[in-house]
Amino acid sequence: MTETSGAKASxxxxxxxxxxxxxxxxxxxxxxxKVITDVPGTSALATASHSIAATxxxxxxxxxxxxxxxxxxxxxxxxxxxxxxxxxxxxxxNPGETTRKAIGVGIVGANIEDQMRPxxxxxxxxxxxxxxxxxxxxxxVLNARTDAFLRGKDREPVEVIADAIERGRAYLxxxxxxxxxxxxxxxxxxTALVQGIGWNKISVINVPGSMPPARLEELGVARISxxxxxxxxxxxxxxDTAAALLAGGQLPEDTRPLN
Numbered sequence: 001m002t003e004t005s006g007a008k009a010s011x012x013x014x015x016x017x018x019x020x021x022x023x024x025x026x027x028x029x030x031x032x033x034k035v036i037t038d039v040p041g042t043s044a045l046a047t048a049s050h051s052i053a054a055t056x057x058x059x060x061x062x063x064x065x066x067x068x069x070x071x072x073x074x075x076x077x078x079x080x081x082x083x084x085x086x087x088x089x090x091x092x093x094n095p096g097e098t099t100r101k102a103i104g105v106g107i108v109g110a111n112i113e114d115q116m117r118p119x120x121x122x123x124x125x126x127x128x129x130x131x132x133x134x135x136x137x138x139x140x141v142l143n144a145r146t147d148a149f150l151r152g153k154d155r156e157p158v159e160v161i162a163d164a165i166e167r168g169r170a171y172l173x174x175x176x177x178x179x180x181x182x183x184x185x186x187x188x189x190x191t192a193l194v195q196g197i198g199w200n201k202i203s204v205i206n207v208p209g210s211m212p213p214a215r216l217e218e219l220g221v222a223r224i225s226x227x228x229x230x231x232x233x234x235x236x237x238x239x240d241t242a243a244a245l246l247a248g249g250q251l252p253e254d255t256r257p258l259n
Contacts, residue, residue, distance in 0.1 A: 026229075049064075066092035070101045142177050168197040190219050
């Protein structure tokens with residue numbers, strides 16, 4: 001752990017605790033990290049595991065070897081002066097050791113999935129990440145993810161919300177900074193989660209159809225990320241441009257240069 005990493009970790013923690021909602025636009029390689037770093041208003045970055053796996057030719061779901069993932073997110077941290085939170089999936093079989101490796105390459109926060117494991121196992125998983133950050137001497141930001149909604153589509157909504165709240169509270173109790181609840185969430189659901197888990201303790205992903213950031217901030221959400229959707233937007237633009245060029249078009253004159 002370097003002095004710079006310690007300062008970045010403290011800044012990332014401050015951004016999560018600030019009253020203003022934190023938006024992290026997900027990146028997947030060095031050039032996307034550099035481009036987003038230069039966008040006004042960017043205060044931190046987050047990687048997207050699905051996007052990195054796709055970039056390197058792997059399927060999502062911890063199919064990429066952990067050391068390859070760690071090396072890749074380390075290259076991203078080297079490409080920006082901002083704090084970076086990494087999507088470390090479920091910790092690749094050893095959340096504490098994976099976190100320690102990530103800190104070693106400059107990562108100062110992480111998403112860790114519970115994958116709806118038994119609650120005791122999931123809590124131990126999150127605690128291992130928190131302990132690894134403390135052992136490395138930094139304010140490591142754990143965005144503890146519960147897959148209650150992603151894996152609860154066949155359950156009653158009230159049961160899914162209750163499960164997410166129970167898990168979220170348990171993860172906060174062992175030191176998580178925020179609780180990440182991915183899914184297309186409506187306003188009553190977000191309100192119930194904030195009431196149950198805590199004001200400024202919920203992290204969400206915005207997808208097409210999600211509520212705007214300003215409203216999520218009013219409801220007490222701490223953080224918004226965009227997961228693999230930023231890569232999908234970029235690839236859509238690439239495919240559309242290729243189609244236009246092959247149909248006889250020209251490159252847009254407002255295309256930005258790369259530094």
